[in-house]
Amino acid sequence: MGGSEVRSLAVLTGAGISAESGIATFRGMGGLWEKVPIEEVATPWGFARDPRRVWEFYDARRRQAAGCSPNAGHRALARLEEALGPERFTLVTQNVDGLHRLAGSRNLLEIHGSLWRVRCTRCGEEREDRRVPLPDLPPPCPACGAMLRPAVVWFGEVLPEEVFGRAVAAAEASALFLVVGTSAQVEPAASLARIAAGHGAALWEVNPEETPLTPLCDRSWRSEAGAVLETVAAEALSFLGG
Numbered sequence: 001m002g003g004s005e006v007r008s009l010a011v012l013t014g015a016g017i018s019a020e021s022g023i024a025t026f027r028g029m030g031g032l033w034e035k036v037p038i039e040e041v042a043t044p045w046g047f048a049r050d051p052r053r054v055w056e057f058y059d060a061r062r063r064q065a066a067g068c069s070p071n072a073g074h075r076a077l078a079r080l081e082e083a084l085g086p087e088r089f090t091l092v093t094q095n096v097d098g099l100h101r102l103a104g105s106r107n108l109l110e111i112h113g114s115l116w117r118v119r120c121t122r123c124g125e126e127r128e129d130r131r132v133p134l135p136d137l138p139p140p141c142p143a144c145g146a147m148l149r150p151a152v153v154w155f156g157e158v159l160p161e162e163v164f165g166r167a168v169a170a171a172e173a174s175a176l177f178l179v180v181g182t183s184a185q186v187e188p189a190a191s192l193a194r195i196a197a198g199h200g201a202a203l204w205e206v207n208p209e210e211t212p213l214t215p216l217c218d219r220s221w222r223s224e225a226g227a228v229l230e231t232v233a234a235e236a237l238s239f240l241g242g
């Protein structure tokens with residue numbers, strides 16, 4: 001039964017939590033996937049066909065994210081982690097923009113990777129790279145000279161096993177699972193909420209729109225994250241017993 005000894009919280013966030021920081025979401029009107037074809041920029045075969053095109057897309061996203069700051073929603077989750085302690089709080093994010101870490105979140109699982117990490121296509125070495133813009137596209141591996149790729153998960157790829165395993169464990173152990181700003185259309189991320197509910201967790205959602213998870217939710221806030229997450233965090237603390 002979820003959280004029988006220590007009542008813990010797991011949170012799943014998506015692009016919606018960064019919308020108020022000025023980062024476009026993926027789906028819906030004005031979404032990123034309306035403007036650029038997923039196939040070309042976010043698949044392994046798109047990268048194999050035209051690595052420079054893919055790197056130009058990611059370099060542009062890095063430039064945009066570098067100019068954005070965490071908003072009230074990110075900060076409310078960081079404060080909630082402080083109040084609960086990292087052993088009772090896990091933040092699982094689908095976002096690659098790095099804003100949760102900038103806001104101070106520590107027990108953070110970036111299940112779709114990070115814009116700020118690169119991985120060598122030959123030697124596999126992964127490292128942080130915060131240069132904006134990158135001087136050469138595609139960038140070469142400093143260790144072996146082969147081409148680097150963004151250390152993000154593309155369509156058609158599996159999620160990093162260790163990180164996703166920890167996300168599943170946090171979902172299974174949670175007494176409360178909070179979903180913020182995701183359309184819940186991408187698997188296996190969305191199934192974390194179903195796993196948590198299946199293990200007895202209460203399910204809460206913050207999203208201005210309904211999602212496929214809404215019918216499963218015990219509580220829903222039809223609002224923007226920045227406007228309500230402070231209140232939701234206070235309610236979560238009292239639900240979990242401080």
Ligand code: OAD
Nearest residue numbers: 014015016019025026027094181182183186207209224225
């Ligand atoms: P989507 O663009 O699919 O969904 C964004 C969600 O945020 C929608 O449900 C909006 O209603 C909601 N939203 C918009 N503004 C909001 C706000 N201010 N506060 C709260 N919610 C708001 O983004 P994701 O669900 O994150 O994957 O997409 C999942 C994955 O699909 C991404 O990680 C990315 C994408 O393709 C990869 O690139 C692998």
